[in-house]
Amino acid sequence: MISRLPLDQQLESLRAVLSRNGMLTEVLARAATLDLPGWYVTAGCLFQTVWNVVTGSPPTNGIKDYDVFYFDAGDLSWEAEDAVIKAGREIFADLPVEVEIRNEARVHLWYEEKFGVACPPYDSTEAAIDSFAATTCCLGVRVEADGQWRVYAPHGLSDVFNLVVRPNPVLAPRAVYETKAARWREQWPELTVLDWPSTSVTSNSSGD
Numbered sequence: 001m002i003s004r005l006p007l008d009q010q011l012e013s014l015r016a017v018l019s020r021n022g023m024l025t026e027v028l029a030r031a032a033t034l035d036l037p038g039w040y041v042t043a044g045c046l047f048q049t050v051w052n053v054v055t056g057s058p059p060t061n062g063i064k065d066y067d068v069f070y071f072d073a074g075d076l077s078w079e080a081e082d083a084v085i086k087a088g089r090e091i092f093a094d095l096p097v098e099v100e101i102r103n104e105a106r107v108h109l110w111y112e113e114k115f116g117v118a119c120p121p122y123d124s125t126e127a128a129i130d131s132f133a134a135t136t137c138c139l140g141v142r143v144e145a146d147g148q149w150r151v152y153a154p155h156g157l158s159d160v161f162n163l164v165v166r167p168n169p170v171l172a173p174r175a176v177y178e179t180k181a182a183r184w185r186e187q188w189p190e191l192t193v194l195d196w197p198s199t200s201v202t203s204n205s206s207g208d
Contacts, residue, residue, distance in 0.1 A: 002161040010157045014050070015149055018141065021049040021059035023097055027066045030091045031099075032143045036070035036084065038125040040140030040152060043067045047136050047160050051188050054163060062187040065098040069140070071125040073105040081106055104128035117173055126152055133172035133180060136165050165193045 002013045019025055028041050045066040052061045068088065072080070081103040092099040104122050111119035122128045129140050135155040142150045159166055165184065167177050174196045181193045 002157075007156075010161075011151055013161075014151065014157060017050050017053045018046060020053055021045075021063075023060055023063075023095065024049055024066065026095060027068070027092065027097070027099055028141065028143050030095075031068050031088075032145075033091065034068075034084070034088060036068070036072070036101075038069075038071035040069050040125055040129065040142045040150075041066060042069050042129055042140040043132065043137050046139045046141060048184075048188075050160050051163060051191070054161065055188060055190050060097075063097075065100050068099060068101045069104050069125045069128060070101070071104050071122070071128070076103075076106050076109065078106075115173060115176060117171065119171060126154070130154055131168075131171040133168060133177040134165050135168045136160055138168065163188070163191050165191055167194060167196045169197055 002010060005013065024041070024045055027045070031039060031041055045063050048061075048063050049059050051057075052059050052063075070084070072084075084103065085101050088099060088101045104125050104127075107128060108119045108121040111117075119131075122131075125140070129138050129152060132138050136159050138153065138155050139157075139160065140152040144150055155166075155168075158164075165181050167174075169177075177196055181191075185191050185193055
């Protein structure tokens, strides 16, 4: 089992598995040309590619978009972010997938209106990835100038390869996790979805 390999071999396996999604590798290569600060391709397009390969499905099965996060606190205006989005739209224009680009330095400006809870300002793209509703989502990959892959995986890779969806109750509400998990299980019935922790567990884990 890949999850029981030493971490360096897990990383090699991750790259091999993700590289079977040609759309993903193309998004990675093109995103690198935007030269965005602290950028990663992240979230569903990564762990869902792994789920597909592990379950014997086509690598792109069920992937609705490809997320590109970056972090630029120098200009928090919508106009600055929109300029990056438009530049990306040109670069990805001929790909038959949706690529969503987002400046994570701006998330706190709109998160509460969308999800109903306040989001403290992030200080990096990594901090944003840390706050996903499930630990399985907390994964980012980028291609460096020398062609090496940089992988950010604060919770490791075992759950991803083992098809385990584990809640990450640090920001997103319970309803967000449960809605996502239900949708994923419809697409990938082999998943093991763990329950959201009780209120007492959540408060204790927050350090309060």
